[in-house]
Amino acid sequence: MKCGVGFALLFTLVAVFSKGEAGKFACIVCRATLRASQAALDVVKSAFAAAQSQLNVAQSAANTASDSLRKAKDALKEAVSLGDTESIAKAQAILKVKKAESDQANAVLAKAAASVAKAGAAIHDATVKVIKVTVECTRRCRPS
Numbered sequence: 001m002k003c004g005v006g007f008a009l010l011f012t013l014v015a016v017f018s019k020g021e022a023g024k025f026a027c028i029v030c031r032a033t034l035r036a037s038q039a040a041l042d043v044v045k046s047a048f049a050a051a052q053s054q055l056n057v058a059q060s061a062a063n064t065a066s067d068s069l070r071k072a073k074d075a076l077k078e079a080v081s082l083g084d085t086e087s088i089a090k091a092q093a094i095l096k097v098k099k100a101e102s103d104q105a106n107a108v109l110a111k112a113a114a115s116v117a118k119a120g121a122a123i124h125d126a127t128v129k130v131i132k133v134t135v136e137c138t139r140r141c142r143p144s
Contacts, residue, residue, distance in 0.1 A: 026140050027137070027140050027141040030141060031137060033133050034133045034134060034137050037126070037130045037133045038130055040126050041123070041127060041129075041130050044119065044122045044123050044126045047119050047122065048116070048120060048122070051115040051118075051119040052116055052119075054112045054115065055109075055115070055116050057112075058105070058108045058109040058111075058112040058113075059109060059112075061105045061108065061109075062102070062106055062108070064105075065098070065101045065102040065104075065105035065106075066102055066105075068101065068102070069095075069099060071098075072091065072098040072099075073095060075091045075094065075095075076088070076092060078091075
């Protein structure tokens with residue numbers, strides 16, 4: 001019984017697809033794949049924009065930390081020129097903290113830059129996918 005139903009379904013499909021419906025079905029599937037690929041590209045572009053925004057924030061923080069470090073170095077130079085040992089000790093302690101803050105900000109900046117690069121590569125991959133699917137759809141869906 002099951003075998004008879006299976007053969008009936010198979011013969012129905014063969015009959016439908018032999019009349020040109022296979023091409024229409026392939027075209028529908030192709031276009032759905034294209035829409036999905038384009039949606040994936042949009043998601044990746046959003047992720048890139050978010051990564052770029054984080055990079056801008058990290059760059060600002062790194063610039064601020066670098067300025068603070070420069071000011072701490074200038075303060076230490078001033079304390080050394082005055083010869084005040086207490087001021088020198090304070091300036092050295094502040095410089096050490098500012099150096100650590102600057103190093104941390106630069107590490108965050110490097111991670112943000114890596115995220116932007118990764119997102120950029122994902123955009124490239126998604127764009128290539130959209131192009132390939134578009135070419136395939138153009139080939140499959142061409143009117144006869």
